[in-house]
Amino acid sequence: MKKVVLLGAGYANMALLKSLPSNVWNENEYEFLLISNTPLHYFSVLLHEVASGVCEEEITLPLNAILPKNVKFIQDKVIRIEQNLIQAENDTYEYNILVVGLGFQSDNFGIVGIKEYADSIVNYQGALALKQKIVNALRDYAVKGDVESFKIAVCGAGFTGIEFIGSFVDELVQIRKELNIHQEKIKITCIEAMPNILPMFNPKLSSSAKTYLEEKNITFELGCKILECEKDGIIVEKNGQKEKIDASLIIWTAGVKGNQVMEDSTFFTTQRSKVEINAYLQPINQANQELMQNVFVIGDCAALKDPLTQRFYPPTAQMAMQQGEFLAKLLVQKLQGKNFSEEFSYKPKGTICSIGSQYAIGYVGKMNIKGKSALWLKRAIEANWKFKLAGLKAFSKTF
Numbered sequence: 001m002k003k004v005v006l007l008g009a010g011y012a013n014m015a016l017l018k019s020l021p022s023n024v025w026n027e028n029e030y031e032f033l034l035i036s037n038t039p040l041h042y043f044s045v046l047l048h049e050v051a052s053g054v055c056e057e058e059i060t061l062p063l064n065a066i067l068p069k070n071v072k073f074i075q076d077k078v079i080r081i082e083q084n085l086i087q088a089e090n091d092t093y094e095y096n097i098l099v100v101g102l103g104f105q106s107d108n109f110g111i112v113g114i115k116e117y118a119d120s121i122v123n124y125q126g127a128l129a130l131k132q133k134i135v136n137a138l139r140d141y142a143v144k145g146d147v148e149s150f151k152i153a154v155c156g157a158g159f160t161g162i163e164f165i166g167s168f169v170d171e172l173v174q175i176r177k178e179l180n181i182h183q184e185k186i187k188i189t190c191i192e193a194m195p196n197i198l199p200m201f202n203p204k205l206s207s208s209a210k211t212y213l214e215e216k217n218i219t220f221e222l223g224c225k226i227l228e229c230e231k232d233g234i235i236v237e238k239n240g241q242k243e244k245i246d247a248s249l250i251i252w253t254a255g256v257k258g259n260q261v262m263e264d265s266t267f268f269t270t271q272r273s274k275v276e277i278n279a280y281l282q283p284i285n286q287a288n289q290e291l292m293q294n295v296f297v298i299g300d301c302a303a304l305k306d307p308l309t310q311r312f313y314p315p316t317a318q319m320a321m322q323q324g325e326f327l328a329k330l331l332v333q334k335l336q337g338k339n340f341s342e343e344f345s346y347k348p349k350g351t352i353c354s355i356g357s358q359y360a361i362g363y364v365g366k367m368n369i370k371g372k373s374a375l376w377l378k379r380a381i382e383a384n385w386k387f388k389l390a391g392l393k394a395f396s397k398t399f
């Protein structure tokens with residue numbers, strides 16, 4: 001039997017699987033195999049809440065309960081992709097049609113010390129580990145109290161950095177109470193090279209988010225180019241001067257790229273671990289272009305250009321989901337040996353950045369929104385995705 005192999009169980013591939021028409025399983029010629037390194041689908045857009053301690057299992061769904069029954073799931077870590085073959089930690093897998101949806105990882109842009117001394121928020125296990133590290137460090141500080149204050153530096157004032165800080169300051173109120181640490185003893189600094197935080201939003205909205213966080217004692221070091229990361233701080237250049245910002249704990253959220261597997265696979269030609277794709281979601285500008293007819297790359301591993309601006313779209317769950325839904329149509333045509341009838345076109349619906357449990361900023365279409373209503377809308381979008389994957393049982397505690 002021929003094999004359609006999907007790599008990764010994130011937004012892109014889950015949207016694809018949930019959008020396939022039921023008659024696709026009657027194509028007896030093909031079996032569907034999903035390979036992912038965890039038995040869970042986790043909501044990457046909420047990883048900051050896991051790292052900050054706000055939630056944990058609530059952002060996961062067990063794959064065995066949500067996958068269509070005709071899809072065979074294999075838990076394995078993909079190491080490399082080759083022609084018609086996947087090399088993984090436990091086994092090798094052949095494919096006839098391949099869909100890569102392996103997501104993202106942190107990009108340190110080669111800055112010395114980030115890999116050694118900073119933590120990032122890129123997957124579920126990593127977010128859980130970071131939460132534990134923060135709690136342990138604070139417990140240690142509560143006992144020893146050997147320095148004037150406990151300093152946390154968050155590098156990057158984009159989506160991940162600001163969403164993490166927002167949910168962490170809320171959670172910190174509880175942690176401080178439990179550990180009996182005075183508010184003034186914990187200093188959180190956000191370091192950013194740009195002059196503003198959240199540059200993807202209207203400046204008035206970004207500025208309201210900054211004020212909201214400053215009122216919660218967050219310090220912003222803007223216009224600071226990060227030069228190096230050390231065990232106990234960050235070396236930055238600000239106004240032409242080199243200075244050090246001390247930190248006991250450093251969290252790197254200043255950049256993401258595609259999955260390292262893409263870079264490690266000589267089968268692909270990559271840039272920042274991403275493969276450039278066309279409007280049929282297939283690799284282009286590849287050294288092995290002739291081998292790409294049966295390969296699709298979607299989500300954060302793919303780089304797609306906006307046909308109007310010729311600039312690459314930013315990687316988002318919204319893009320990953322739209323690509324997955326669209327690929328369901330193409331895949332049916334492919335399995336039936338038909339030509340593709342339609343090209344993918346991205347339809348941005350809006351973006352909302354949550355800043356803790358009480359506030360958010362964003363836009364829907366051309367309308368800017370902020371405050372609790374923006375937060376509720378974001379929660380509704382997340383709930384809708386959960387419902388799409390598992391129906392009402394996704395909201396039951398025993399699931």
Ligand SMILES: Cc1cc2nc3c(=O)[nH]c(=O)nc-3n(C[C@H](O)[C@H](O)[C@H](O)COP(=O)(O)OP(=O)(O)OC[C@H]3O[C@@H](n4cnc5c(N)ncnc54)[C@H](O)[C@@H]3O)c2cc1C
Nearest residue numbers: 008009010011012036037044078103299300316317318320
């Ligand atoms: C904190 C944070 C907040 C965000 N907020 C938003 C937001 O509000 N809106 C928005 O649109 N986007 C947001 N994003 C971006 C969004 O999460 C990503 O764009 C999206 O998850 C990409 O989907 P994907 O399917 O490509 O990858 P993912 O959803 O990350 O899935 C990747 C899958 O691949 C698996 N995998 C990875 N490596 C391997 C391997 N070697 N072998 C086997 N399996 C592997 C993983 O387990 C996972 O199942 C946010 C990101 C972060 C980190």
